[in-house]
Structure formats: C-alpha cells, structure tokens
Amino acid sequence: MQLQQNLETFTAAGIKVFAISYDPVDVLAKFAEEFGITFPLLSDEGSAVMRQYGIMNTMVRPEETDYYGIPYPGTYAVGEDGRVTEKSFFRYYRVRPSAQSMLKDLFDVEFDTGGDPYVEAAGEGARVSAVLASDGLVFMQRDPLYVRIALNPGLHIYRAPVPDGFIATEVTVTGPDLLVVEQPVYPEGHPFRVAGIPHEFEVLDGSVEIEVPIQWTQPDNAPDSATIVPLEITVRYQACDAQQCFIPRTVSLHLDVPVGRLYRATPPSTPPPTR
Amino acid sequence: MTSDTPKETPPNLRFPESGEFPTGPEVGELLPDFTLLDQHGAPVNFAGARDRKRALVVFHRSARW
CATH class of the missing domain: 2.60.40.1250 (Thiol:disulfide interchange protein DsbD, N-terminal domain)
Structure with a gap:
C-alpha cells in the first residue's frame, strides 16, 4: 500500500517497481483489487526465484506450512544496466522499510515530506x-x-x-x-x-x-x-x-x-x- | 493476541552491516532474470518489463498475512 501511495514518485524518477512473494495468483489478484495495486505483484509460488537467489528463509521448516517458502524480506535496487546498485535486507520476516526510505537510501531520490510529522x-x-x-x-x-x-x-x-x-x-x-x-x-x-x-x-x-x-x-x-x-x-x-x-x-x-x-x-x- | 506480540524484537540486520543471513546477488552483480505470473495471471519477464530502466525489486513475505 505504501509503495502504491508513492508509485508516482518512483515512476517520475524512472524506477519500475516489482514485488515478489510466494502467494498464488488468486491471492495476489484479491490483494491488488482490495488495495488498488497497479504495479506487478509477482507470484513465486514454490519459491523457485527465492531459492535461485538464495534468499529463502531456511530457518522456517517445511512442516510450518503457512510460512514455508518465505524469503528474508528485502529489496534490490537495480540500475539501468541490470546490475544491483544497492540492497537492503532484514532478518526478521515482519520488518519492511518504508517506501520513502527506499527512495532515498537506495536511489538517492528526494521525496516530498510535506505533510509528514x-x-x-x-x-x-x-x-x-x-x-x-x-x-x-x-x-x-x-x-x-x-x-x-x-x-x-x-x-x-x-x-x-x-x-x-x-x-x-x-x-x-x-x-x-x-x-x-x-x-x-x-x-x-x-x-x-x-x-x-x-x-x-x-x-x-x-x-x-x-x-x-x-x-x-x-x-x-x-x-x-x-x-x-x-x-x-x-x-x-x-x-x-x-x-x-x-x-x-x-x-x-x-x-x-x-x-x-x-x-x-x-x-x-x-x-x-x-x- | 500474545502470539502476535514480539517479546524481544530481533535486531534489524540490514545489509551490508551483517553477513549473518543470505541476501542473494551482490551489489555490482546482474540481478538474475526471471519470468513470473502477475496478479492478472499474465507472465511478466523482468528484463522485458524493466525496459532498461532502473528498478526496485521487493521480496516480501505474503500478501495474505
């Protein structure tokens, strides 16, 4: 939701946004509809991409069925040449960085803090x-x-x-x-x-x-x-x-x-x- | 909701300050390409959709919980 709220700032800075989780397409469809998400929510069901990247959380055991296959939460900033320019990962699965901090920390894009405390x-x-x-x-x-x-x-x-x-x-x-x-x-x-x-x-x-x-x-x-x-x-x-x-x-x-x-x-x- | 209350919040180890857990492709490396279905069920190829622009790729736990 926070990314969606700031999507125009990303777009204006020439940055495409992609989100990846292990959810099946129908869950993503419902979520996108409910919260008006317009950027791609991608379904890595089975966690193949997370495994390929080596970021699947292996502390979660297969018998923990609802959680098995989650990644360490994190973000890659990718440059025009396709290379990783910055990344930011957290060990704890709940933590998410704010959209504004990603703009500033990962892409050096200043954001409008008018209206913020x-x-x-x-x-x-x-x-x-x-x-x-x-x-x-x-x-x-x-x-x-x-x-x-x-x-x-x-x-x-x-x-x-x-x-x-x-x-x-x-x-x-x-x-x-x-x-x-x-x-x-x-x-x-x-x-x-x-x-x-x-x-x-x-x-x-x-x-x-x-x-x-x-x-x-x-x-x-x-x-x-x-x-x-x-x-x-x-x-x-x-x-x-x-x-x-x-x-x-x-x-x-x-x-x-x-x-x-x-x-x-x-x-x-x-x-x-x-x- | 006691199970939802973090008794002790683990430190938020943010790359590059920690090597304690894997964080995938390194800074300077190409982010491996992928093709996945989006919320509309349409295949999205990362390289194609990115179209030589900068990109933010967010891995998160689940849209469901």
Missing part, C-alpha cells in the same frame, strides 16, 4: 528540525527520522570521535517502550585540524542530516493500541567558526507521530516462527 526549533547558530520519512508509524515498519541541523554560514560542528574538550554532535531519540530506536547514522565529515592537537578529526557544516531509524512494535490490534507515539528528540552540539565557539547547546524537540493501521488479512493458524 515535522518539528523545528532555533538553536545557537543553527536551526534544528526533525521530520519522519512517512506520514505515520505502522506496526513493524522501519521509518527513518531525519534530524537536520542547518548551520549558519561559516559555522561547523564536530563529528565523533573528538579530542578532549570538544563536543561531538549527538542525537538521542526516546519514546515509549514499544518503540525501537536504532543507532543514529551521522554523515561523513571534513577533516579538521586545530593547532596544538596532533591528529585530525572531523567537522560537519552546511545542512547536516542525521538519520535515526525507528520502528513501532505494538500490534495494531492490541487492546490498548496507541494512536499517537510521542518522540523526544535531543540534539547536542557545539557550533564554532574559525575563531571561536558558541557555548554547547542541547536542543530538545517533541514530535507526536500518528500510528497507522497495518492492512492485513487474517493471520495463518500456525504460530509464527521466531525469526
């Missing part, structure tokens, strides 16, 4: 903001939160590791217990040298974007299912120019993110495999 604040020498790369969290969907530090011209901040006395830029995201927050991914910096310190370290300047993948793990049919997930985002940094530094600042942002519904038919009768 967004918050910003002014900091010392910078404007700090956070935007979720999705219009809401969905059970077991991995959505990146992009935290941006837009520095005033001429200023830089430091990237870990830093020598004693310098403040490394640090983003922390916290939320309810059922929120999984992965390690922030900081961009690469420029080499930087200071008189009196023997080794180089790295600085960041311009608009610095830090990606923090998050994932909501409460099933949408839980009796006390949340409709809003509050995120507390703190950004610690010290902005400096060539001569001097501002005092270190901690900017706190609060972002309420809606929880969406997972479109899903009745789950199979046998209990799910643990991985």
Whole structure:
C-alpha cells in the first residue's frame, strides 16, 4: 500500500517497481483489487526465484506450512544496466522499510515530506528540525527520522570521535517502550585540524542530516493500541567558526507521530516462527 | 493476541552491516532474470518489463498475512 501511495514518485524518477512473494495468483489478484495495486505483484509460488537467489528463509521448516517458502524480506535496487546498485535486507520476516526510505537510501531520490510529522526549533547558530520519512508509524515498519541541523554560514560542528574538550554532535531519540530506536547514522565529515592537537578529526557544516531509524512494535490490534507515539528528540552540539565557539547547546524537540493501521488479512493458524 | 506480540524484537540486520543471513546477488552483480505470473495471471519477464530502466525489486513475505 505504501509503495502504491508513492508509485508516482518512483515512476517520475524512472524506477519500475516489482514485488515478489510466494502467494498464488488468486491471492495476489484479491490483494491488488482490495488495495488498488497497479504495479506487478509477482507470484513465486514454490519459491523457485527465492531459492535461485538464495534468499529463502531456511530457518522456517517445511512442516510450518503457512510460512514455508518465505524469503528474508528485502529489496534490490537495480540500475539501468541490470546490475544491483544497492540492497537492503532484514532478518526478521515482519520488518519492511518504508517506501520513502527506499527512495532515498537506495536511489538517492528526494521525496516530498510535506505533510509528514515535522518539528523545528532555533538553536545557537543553527536551526534544528526533525521530520519522519512517512506520514505515520505502522506496526513493524522501519521509518527513518531525519534530524537536520542547518548551520549558519561559516559555522561547523564536530563529528565523533573528538579530542578532549570538544563536543561531538549527538542525537538521542526516546519514546515509549514499544518503540525501537536504532543507532543514529551521522554523515561523513571534513577533516579538521586545530593547532596544538596532533591528529585530525572531523567537522560537519552546511545542512547536516542525521538519520535515526525507528520502528513501532505494538500490534495494531492490541487492546490498548496507541494512536499517537510521542518522540523526544535531543540534539547536542557545539557550533564554532574559525575563531571561536558558541557555548554547547542541547536542543530538545517533541514530535507526536500518528500510528497507522497495518492492512492485513487474517493471520495463518500456525504460530509464527521466531525469526 | 500474545502470539502476535514480539517479546524481544530481533535486531534489524540490514545489509551490508551483517553477513549473518543470505541476501542473494551482490551489489555490482546482474540481478538474475526471471519470468513470473502477475496478479492478472499474465507472465511478466523482468528484463522485458524493466525496459532498461532502473528498478526496485521487493521480496516480501505474503500478501495474505
């Protein structure tokens, strides 16, 4: 559904979308009709292509009939020459990356985040903001939160590791217990040298974007299912120019993110495999 | 729905950070061609349908559950 919602962006960027599962054609037909899917949903019944690729989940045993033949969930980005340019796979069968994160991570296509949950604040020498790369969290969907530090011209901040006395830029995201927050991914910096310190370290300047993948793990049919997930985002940094530094600042942002519904038919009768 | 509640979410090992499970064709390799039936029952050949454009190929668990 999420891919369908973003299909125009993929098409405009010259990217064809294909989805493959082990379902028979009639299941795919019903699904496509129900959710208005227009890109190809392909039936790898018997999992021949998954086996050929070597991505069938062999942790699932043949007697687990409803699950046998599922792949490790993943995505290949293919270039015009037919070669794999990027890939992204997950071990856990439930996890799906969001469509927007695939556009950005796999194809470097910027997407419109207008309308997505967004918050910003002014900091010392910078404007700090956070935007979720999705219009809401969905059970077991991995959505990146992009935290941006837009520095005033001429200023830089430091990237870990830093020598004693310098403040490394640090983003922390916290939320309810059922929120999984992965390690922030900081961009690469420029080499930087200071008189009196023997080794180089790295600085960041311009608009610095830090990606923090998050994932909501409460099933949408839980009796006390949340409709809003509050995120507390703190950004610690010290902005400096060539001569001097501002005092270190901690900017706190609060972002309420809606929880969406997972479109899903009745789950199979046998209990799910643990991985 | 206790069976549906992940007690402990396994780490989301994303390629290329992990070699702990197979992830198929490598970056730089040709993605092997295939022909499969689509939701209309029509055969779709990957190379033909891609028509020398970039492509996103998503493997997922099931449309049914």
